[in-house]
Amino acid sequence: xxxxxxxxxxxxxxxxxxxxxxxxxxxxxxxxxxxxxxxxxxxxxxxxxxxxxxxxxxxxxxxxxxxxxxxxxxxxxxxxxxxxxxxxxxxxxxxxxxxxxxxxxxxxxxxxxxxxxxxxxxxxxxxxxxxxxxxxxxxxxxxxxxxxxxxxxxxxxxxxxxxxxxxxxxxxxxxxxxxxxxxxxxxxxxxxxxxxxxxxxxxxxxxxxxxxxxxxxxxxxxxxxxxxxxxxxxxxxxxxxxxxxxxxxxxxxxxxxxxxxxxxxxxxxxxxxxxxxxxxxxxxxxxxxxxxxxxxxxxxxxxxxxxxxxxxxxxxxxxxxxxxxxxxxxxx
Amino acid sequence: xxxxxxxxxxxxxxxxxxxxxxxxxxxxxxxxxxxxxxxxxxxxxxxxxxxxxxxxxxxxxxxxxxxxxxxxxxxxxxxxxxxxxxxxxxxxxxxxxxxxxxxxxxxxxxxxxxxxxxxxxxxxxxxxxxxxxxxxxxxxxxxxxxxxxxxxxxxxxxxxxxxxxxxxxxxxxxxxxxxxxxxxxxxxxxxxxxxxxxxxxxxxxxxxxxxxxxxxxxxxxxxxxxxxxxxxxxx
Numbered sequence: 166x167x168x169x170x171x172x173x174x175x176x177x178x179x180x181x182x183x184x185x186x187x188x189x190x191x192x193x194x195x196x197x198x199x200x201x202x203x204x205x206x207x208x209x210x211x212x213x214x215x216x217x218x219x220x221x222x223x224x225x226x227x228x229x230x231x232x233x234x235x236x237x238x239x240x241x242x243x244x245x246x247x248x249x250x251x252x253x254x255x256x257x258x259x260x261x262x263x264x265x266x267x268x269x270x271x272x273x274x275x276x277x278x279x280x281x282x283x284x285x286x287x288x289x290x291x292x293x294x295x296x297x298x299x300x301x302x303x304x305x306x307x308x309x310x311x312x313x314x315x316x317x318x319x320x321x322x323x324x325x326x327x328x329x330x331x332x333x334x335x336x337x338x339x340x341x342x343x344x345x346x347x348x349x350x351x352x353x354x355x356x357x358x359x360x361x362x363x364x365x366x367x368x369x370x371x372x373x374x375x376x377x378x379x380x381x382x383x384x385x386x387x388x389x390x391x392x393x394x395x396x397x398x399x400x401x402x403x404x405x406x407x408x409x410x411x412x413x414x415x416x417x418x419x420x421x422x423x424x425x426x427x428x429x430x431x432x433x434x435x436x437x438x439x440x441x442x443x444x445x446x447x448x449x450x451x452x453x454x455x456x457x458x459x460x461x462x463x464x465x466x467x468x469x470x471x472x473x474x475x476x477x478x479x480x481x482x483x484x485x486x487x488x489x490x491x492x493x494x495x496x497x
Numbered sequence: 498x499x500x501x502x503x504x505x506x507x508x509x510x511x512x513x514x515x516x517x518x519x520x521x522x523x524x525x526x527x528x529x530x531x532x533x534x535x536x537x538x539x540x541x542x543x544x545x546x547x548x549x550x551x552x553x554x555x556x557x558x559x560x561x562x563x564x565x566x567x568x569x570x571x572x573x574x575x576x577x578x579x580x581x582x583x584x585x586x587x588x589x590x591x592x593x594x595x596x597x598x599x600x601x602x603x604x605x606x607x608x609x610x611x612x613x614x615x616x617x618x619x620x621x622x623x624x625x626x627x628x629x630x631x632x633x634x635x636x637x638x639x640x641x642x643x644x645x646x647x648x649x650x651x652x653x654x655x656x657x658x659x660x661x662x663x664x665x666x667x668x669x670x671x672x673x674x675x676x677x678x679x680x681x682x683x684x685x686x687x688x689x690x691x692x693x694x695x696x697x698x699x700x701x702x703x704x705x706x707x708x709x710x711x712x713x714x715x716x717x718x719x720x721x722x723x724x725x726x727x728x729x730x731x732x
Contacts, residue, residue, distance in 0.1 A: 257526060261506040269529040269588075276526065446503045453512050 166346050168289075168493050172242035179238075182408045183350035187357050190405075191230055198223045221457035229455070229464065237352050241343035242287070244352060248340040249283040254461050255469075256332040258452050262442070262462070263324050271325040274308040275301075275333070282333040286340045288494045289486060294337065301329045331469050339472035342479075344486030347412060351479065354406055358425065359471045362398040362432040369393025383440035391433055398429035413483045424478045431474040432467035439466035504637075507630070517610035518600045518617055520630050528611065529588070535612040536587055540580040547573075547685060547698040551581050556702045557675060561586050562639040563705065564667060564674045566725050569645035570653040570683035575613060577679055577698055578643045590641040591616045591634070595649075620648055628665055635672045642666075646722060653683025659726040664711070664718025673705035676725055678732035701732045 170177075179185055202219040205211045236243035256275055260266040278301040285293035305325040309318055342351045370390025378386040402425030403418060410416050439462055443451065452460025479485055507521040516522050524532075543549040557563070563586075565578055575592045582590050594615035600606045609615040618627060634640045644666075646659035667674055678701040686693035706728065711717040 260526070261509060261523070264502075264504045264506070266506060266523065266526065269524075269526070272526055273529070446505050448505055448509060450510075453510055 166489070168490050171240070171344075171346065171348070171489065173240045175239045178349065181347065181350045183405060184238075184353055186408075187350070187353040187405060188234070191234065191357060195223060195227050195230065218457060225455050225457050233356065234353070237349055241348050244348065245283065245287050245340045245343045248336055248343075249279070251461070251465065252279050252283070252332040252336040252340075255336070255465050256328050258454075258460050258462050259328050259332065262446050262448060262451050262460075263328075264446075265321065265324045265328065268309070268321045268325070270308050270311050271305060271321050274305050275325055275329045278304060278329050279333040279337075282337040283340060284494075286337055286343065288496075289344045289489060289491045290495055291341075291491070293495075294341065298330070298334055301333060302326050305329060335469045335473050336465075338476040339468065341476060341485060344489055345479075346486070346488065347409065350406075350409055351485075354402065354409070355428070355471060355475045356468070358398055358402050358405070358428050359432050359467050361401055362394050362429050362471075363436065363467055365397040365401075366390040366394035366433060366436075369397070379437065382437055382444060386437070386440075394433060395426060395429045398432070399425035401425065402428060416482055420482060424475065427474050427478060428471050431470040435467040435470035438470065439463070514603075517603075517606045518596075520616050520618070520627050522610060522616065524588075524614070528614070531611055532614055533587065536579060536582075539576050539613075543577055543580040543698065546693070546695045547577075547681070549577060549580060550697070550699045552699065552701040554581065554583075554702060556704055557581075557583060557586075558673050558705055560639075561589055561641045562635045562672050563641055564635065564663075564672060565641070565643045565677050566646050566659075566663060566674060566729065567643070567677040567679050567700075568656045568729055569647050569650050570679070571650060571686045571688070573682045573686045573693055573698065574645065574679055575615075575643065577682060577700055578677065579613060581677075581700055581702070582641070586641045589639070590614065590643060592643040593618045593631075593645075595620055597621070616642075625665075628662065631666055632670070635666070636670055646725065650688050653687065656726065656730055659722040661715070661718035661722045663725060664708075664721030665713065667708050668711040668713045668717050668721060669709060671707055671709045673707050674725060675705045676703040676728035676732060677701065678703070678729055703728055703732050 179188075199220055202211070202216045202223075206213060206216040233247060236247040253276065256279060257266070260272050260275075266272055278297065282294060282297045282301070285291075285297060306322050309322045309325065339352070339355070342348050342355070345351055366386070367390065370385065370387040370393070373389040373393065374387030376388045377384065378388050378391055399422050403422045406421050406424070407418070410418070410421065439451070443449065450459030451462040454460055455464060458464055476485065506523040508516055508519050508523050511519045511521065567574060567578060575594075578592065579587075579590065592613060592615045594600070594609050594617060596617040596619045599609040599615060600617040606617075616631070618624075631642065635642060644663055646663040647657040648660045649657075651657050663674075679698065680701070681696060681698035684694070685696045685698060706724065708717075708721050711721060
């Protein structure tokens, strides 16, 4: 596969079985939920408010799916671009909820850092991608010196570095999947499994949940929800990812199940991480941009931690984009 | 504000497109680029075309927060006041602009918010919620407000009585209020005229006054408004 084909060619978008099956699952969930809501509403099992909330949430999901899955199908370039936009939007929201937006120079350093990391991703230059992480820390620690004001230095540097690592580092890893020949199935699998993991935790918690998981951080999470999500996501990843094993000699279904467990665990931890941040800051939602969901971060939270974990899982056992030409732009 | 305190944006629950017309608006990351450029252009314009002169600039408090109150005859007033601000006040200064003039159309609201960082005030009713927000912007966020307590532009012949809202804003706080007198704006760009003439503008800055000992009552607000009116008139 040439770089141009990988980045822009969408004529073979649906060649991979994992891609097709994942798309079918996403589509059927998006159709099933509003139908179920309508059915339950008509048999008067749920209130009209809950039914309407389900409709709004599903409609928002449909828009998110079009905006995220569409670019992935179009080509790796568009996938990387949309993840870059998510990283920038996510950082701006993060800066607004933590108060970091008042530190303009730190915020600009982080945004420039995010841009450079995503350049390294697009370029398929892993050396720069790795180097940008510590260099970004250096830049933030240096830029926070501007103004000769040591009050709050630790706070603005620490908040800046956390934001940089989450949005350039973690989401950069998600975008780096774009350099793999199999970026469509890999990205769709990680995104779908992460989203379903949230849904499983919510549904299992509602059905069987009794004991609270961590009432101080997030009062609605239950042990049953966490265990149920762990089981179901592991099964889901194993079944969905099964055809990918054909491209990875030496890997077995056990590896895949292990990957599913890591993904589920990290997804739930990401959820708790954002809950902790929101509790600490004292807000309910991180914004008002997605109807029925809240802010961008309310949706991105699990992905922030599943992205690097699944990337390095794949990277350790198989490698990501090793057969692809590197340094597309800088090497020419 | 305490530097070791996580204070989220005040407009966290305001939808993106309503933010420019929100009194709780916080600066966006782009404002940090746009506003200094706009302010530099405004300063150059005032200096070149209006040969702007600032008298007694040393009367301005050294650090924010403070309130600048001035007589109001022209849209040029705000540009003149903004070009008098020292470096450490430029990024946190907000002129208060009439909601019915500047915030009725989306385009104008975005211009007022993005270029000169103006905050909307509704002059049709006394809005205690908005006053509380402005007060916390002064006391907690340590910002600078530019206010015309006359409430509307006059014809430049005499200074109208000040409305008591300014008193309710600063009574009982240690925020200094600086009386300012603008001369020449009325002839450069009077009410109804849309392009300014190139005539001279002077800004006189008076000694700042602190109303920390005033209670938050109607009489005190009236007293503060009258005191400031006299201070501006006597400049």
